Amino acid sequence: MTMEIQNGYLTLEHLSNIELYYTQIELISEDHLILTGDEFHHSVNVMRNSIGDTIFVTDGKGSIITSKIISINEKQLSASIIDKRIFENKAGNIWFCIPMLKNPDRLKFALEKCVELGITNFILFSSRYTLSKKVKPEKFHKTVLAAMKQSLRAFLPQITYASFNDIIKLEGLKILFDQNEKLEFEGKAELNKVTYFLFGPEGGFDKNEIELVEQQNRFSLSTNRLRSETAILKCASLLKFH
DSSP states (O other): OOEEEETTEEEETTGGGOOEEEOOGGGBOSSEEEEEHHHHHIIIIISOOOTTOEEEEEOSBSEEEEEEEEEEOSSEEEEEEEEEEEOOOTTTTEEEEEEOOSSHHHHHHHHHHHHHTTOOEEEEEEOTTOSSOOOOGGGGHHHHHHHHHHTTBSBOOEEEEEEHHHHHHSSSEEEEEOTTOSSBOOSOOOTTSOEEEEEOOTTOOOHHHHTTSOGGGEEBSOSSOOOHHHHHHHHHHHSTTO
C-alpha cells in the first residue's frame, strides 16, 4: 500500500479501507502509543483489529502516526510506532466565530463540515439577536473529533465560548458578514495574520455591533439570504488553504 501526506491530511490508495484513530499526546512515547476508551473500542470491537495489524493514529496536534499493534487487553491496546509525520496547520490563525443557533443540529452540522474543510478554531458566541444565549463548547467535542478522523485531518479543533463584545476586543483582524453589505467576499485572507470571521445569527447583527467592525472588513456572501450555517460553510469553502 502506498501512502503520502498532502496539505495536512492523509491520502491513501484505498481510502474507504482506512480508519484514523485519535489518542491523547500523553499516551504517545518515542516508540509506542496507547489507545483507550471509545477509540480502543472502535478499533478492536468494531473494526476487529488484532495484534500485528497496522493502524493510523493522530495526536490531534499535527501528527499522523503509522503503528503496529503489539498487545491488547480488556481496556487498551499498545502499538509500536513505525512512522510519524508532522504537519503545519495552515488554518491555525483562522477563527470561525459562530453564533449560538436555536437548532443545535444545525450548529453541529456547521462545525462538522467546517472541520472537514480544514477549520480548526471555533468561538461560539452570543450577541443581541442570537436566539440561544449559551451552550457548553464541550458538548460538540465528539462532533469535531469524528469529523477530524473522517476527513483524515491531523488537528483536533478547539471550541471556546465568548460574547460578541469579547471577540471584538481580541487582538487580530475582524471580518464580519452581513446580508446588507455591498462588498462580496472572495475568499482572500492573510493566513499569517490572526483573523476572526464573524457570522450573523438568525436574528442578524445589531446595527451597533456591525459598526464595531471597519467598513472595508464587512462583506456579504451572497445576493440571496442564506441561513447562518450555509453562510459559514460557503466561507469555509472559499478560503484558500485546503
